[in-house]
Amino acid sequence: MTDSECIARAREGDGRAVRELYARYSARVYAVVRRLAGDDALAEDYAQEAWVRAIRALPSFRGDSAFSTWLHRIAVNSALHGQRWRTRRTSNEIPLPVAAEASRPADRPVLRIELERALRRLPPGMRQVLVLHDVEGYTHDEIAEVMGITSGTSKSQLFKARAKMREMLSTSERDAKERAHVTSER
Amino acid sequence: MSHLNAETLARLVDEQPDALEAAHLAACEDCRSQLDAIRADVQALGELGAIEPPAHAWGELHERLVAEGLVRAAPRGLPVWMQLAAALALFLTGTAAGFVWRGATLPAPPAVAGVDAGDPAQPHTAMGELDAEPDAAPQRASDDAAVPAAGDVRSAATSENDDSSVAQRPGDARLASASDDARGDTRALDAQRDDRPPQSAREDSDRVMPEGEPRITGRAPADPRFALGSYSPRNAQEAATMLRDAESMYLDALAQYAQLSGELREIDDPVARLVVLESIVLTTREALARAPADPIINGYHMTAVAQRDATLRQLAARSGEPWH
Numbered sequence: 001m002t003d004s005e006c007i008a009r010a011r012e013g014d015g016r017a018v019r020e021l022y023a024r025y026s027a028r029v030y031a032v033v034r035r036l037a038g039d040d041a042l043a044e045d046y047a048q049e050a051w052v053r054a055i056r057a058l059p060s061f062r063g064d065s066a067f068s069t070w071l072h073r074i075a076v077n078s079a080l081h082g083q084r085w086r087t088r089r090t091s092n093e094i095p096l097p098v099a100a101e102a103s104r105p106a107d108r109p110v111l112r113i114e115l116e117r118a119l120r121r122l123p124p125g126m127r128q129v130l131v132l133h134d135v136e137g138y139t140h141d142e143i144a145e146v147m148g149i150t151s152g153t154s155k156s157q158l159f160k161a162r163a164k165m166r167e168m169l170s171t172s173e174r175d176a177k178e179r180a181h182v183t184s185e186r
Numbered sequence: 187m188s189h190l191n192a193e194t195l196a197r198l199v200d201e202q203p204d205a206l207e208a209a210h211l212a213a214c215e216d217c218r219s220q221l222d223a224i225r226a227d228v229q230a231l232g233e234l235g236a237i238e239p240p241a242h243a244w245g246e247l248h249e250r251l252v253a254e255g256l257v258r259a260a261p262r263g264l265p266v267w268m269q270l271a272a273a274l275a276l277f278l279t280g281t282a283a284g285f286v287w288r289g290a291t292l293p294a295p296p297a298v299a300g301v302d303a304g305d306p307a308q309p310h311t312a313m314g315e316l317d318a319e320p321d322a323a324p325q326r327a328s329d330d331a332a333v334p335a336a337g338d339v340r341s342a343a344t345s346e347n348d349d350s351s352v353a354q355r356p357g358d359a360r361l362a363s364a365s366d367d368a369r370g371d372t373r374a375l376d377a378q379r380d381d382r383p384p385q386s387a388r389e390d391s392d393r394v395m396p397e398g399e400p401r402i403t404g405r406a407p408a409d410p411r412f413a414l415g416s417y418s419p420r421n422a423q424e425a426a427t428m429l430r431d432a433e434s435m436y437l438d439a440l441a442q443y444a445q446l447s448g449e450l451r452e453i454d455d456p457v458a459r460l461v462v463l464e465s466i467v468l469t470t471r472e473a474l475a476r477a478p479a480d481p482i483i484n485g486y487h488m489t490a491v492a493q494r495d496a497t498l499r500q501l502a503a504r505s506g507e508p509w510h
Contacts (some may be wrong), residue, residue, distance in 0.1 A: 015257040016246065022244060023472050027236035047239055047365055048247050055256045113501075127299055133233040155197075162199065163192030166224050 003067045011058045018055060025068060026051075029075040035131040042086070043079075050078035076132065076146055083124060087154040111164040120169040126161035133158050189214060195221045199228050238468045244475060387453050463494035 001009075001020055009017030029050055034043035055076045061070055119127055128147065132138040133154070138146070140154040147154070190198075190210055198221055203211060211218055251257040383395045470487035474480070 007194060010257070013256065013258045015252075018251065018257050019475065021250070023475065024249070026243070027238045027468065030239035030243075031237040035234075040240075044240065044243055047243065048250065051247050052250060052256070054383065057256075057306070103190055112234060115227070115230055115234060117360065130231070134228050137232070150203070159193040159196040162196035162224055165227055166196070166220070168411055169227060170223070 004063070007058060007063075007067060008063065011156075021067075022051065025071055028068065029071060032072065032075050032131070032136060033079040035116075035119055036076065036128050037083060038122070038124065038127055042082065046079040046082045047075070050075040050081065053078060072136075073146070076136070078159060080128065080147060083128070114169060114172055118165050121168060122161055122164055126157050126164065129154050129157040130161035130165070134162075146180065189220075190217045192220070196224055199225050216506050238464075238471065241474075346443055416507075460494065460501065462496045463490055463497060466490040467494050 003021070003024075006020045006024075008018045010021060028048070030043060030047045032085040033050060034040065036044055037043045050071070055072050057074070061067065066113070119131065122130065129143055131147070132143045133140070140158075142152040143149070143154040144151045149157075190207060195217065198207065198211075211221065246258070272371065454460060467487065467490045470483055472492055473483045474487055
């Protein structure tokens with residue numbers, strides 16, 4: 001079944017067609033919302049919200065862009081909206097210190113794990129800009145639009161985020177080298 | 187001479203340096219190296235892949251969609267063999283693709299597919315991520331019993347004799363004959379498997395893919411008749427033919443999976459193994475969504491999850507950190 005066929009059937013309430021779309025795109029939706037949220041439980045909520053919004057809005061999907069692009073944008077909006085709503089409710093929350101977690105070697109094989117971990121430790125605003133720009137490939141203008149900020153703010157947040165990421169990864173690398181040195185001396 | 191600050195270096199990943207910055211970079215090895223590191227970070231971020239949602243997420247979403255009147259409950263239209271075949275075909279395609287796409291080097295196919303026989307009475311898989319009907323899990327066990335303790339990397343599928351190897355699910359070797367007997371009755375298949383004494387790997391593999399029989403080599407299960415919901419037989423004869431073909435496809439898929447699993451064990455690099463196992467987990471999970479009561483796919487899924495987790499623990503053990 002092509003995407004178009006799935007979409008046509010899903011519009012009619014065909015559960016199998018919806019399931020098929022979910023099978024094709026759920027991993028991408030989940031990835032972006034999880035990285036934007038920095039939290040698994042929140043990510044599940046945001047992903048579900050994104051899918052419900054998308055299925056609800058299917059009748060208005062005209063196919064001007066690819067379904068995946070359309071869905072991705074809904075997912076990003078759901079996550080950002082959820083984060084904004086949550087931030088308003090928890091505005092007094094104290095962010096976790098960046099260097100609080102133990103580190104691990106940032107050798108290439110575990111770089112992906114390191115990056116995901118570092119992403120979660122970034123402050124929300126920086127993380128969202130970094131994910132949208134460096135992971136998802138959004139331009140600063142697009143980020144400005146979806147996040148309701150200026151393009152300049154997006155750039156500034158991105159550079160801060162990259163700098164913080166590097167700091168965290170450098171700490172991990174340094175710790176790994178020290179650990180390796182200690183191990184080799186034993 | 188003061189160094190360029192980190193945010194400036196982060197900007198220079200996207201923008202050209204001005205004259206002063208360029209002059210500094212030309213003279214300062216530390217800053218150049220720092221800039222290279224940030225560039226590498228950015229490149230790695232761009233290569234981060236998709237993340238599979240938890241297995242229970244679809245069920246919860248489906249409930250909500252039904253509750254909101256956005257979807258109807260799906261009718262069970264296809265005969266069980268066709269559902270199973272479609273599910274396995276999907277799962278197998280993804281599994282095979284995982285080997286190729288992720289850059290793992292496949293060794294030449296073995297003369298006989300390697301399938302170890304585990305102890306049928308010995309549970310060795312995790313159920314934590316399984317989204318299946320309760321009676322569909324012939325080897326359900328507590329997580330404690332199923333998953334090796336954190337830090338115990340012996341079970342991380344790196345050992346040739348490891349009980350948690352993907353291919354050594356008890357009953358694998360009975361798949362062909364058991365499936366013939368079961369005719370879609372998965373409970374009957376469970377009963378057969380449970381009663382079966384342990385067998386040697388070679389005995390099992392011989393029964394799955396006897397010498398002299400054609401090998402299955404990357405069959406693309408693209409028969410449009412088995413695309414779910416896309417085709418209905420026009421008469422009883424066509425339905426019978428579809429049923430037979432679906433059954434054959436199912437058995438072929440199982441045999442091919444057994445072969446792939448044998449090859450998986452030859453990947454020594456734990457990261458490469460992790461990538462392949464992750465791919466298998468995703469595809470078995472997807473297959474389970476199509477045929478949640480199928481004990482064979484359940485078994486493969488459970489084993490792949492256990493192996494993936496064990497490999498993660500193995501990687502984490504290298505750095506002395508918790509794996510989760």
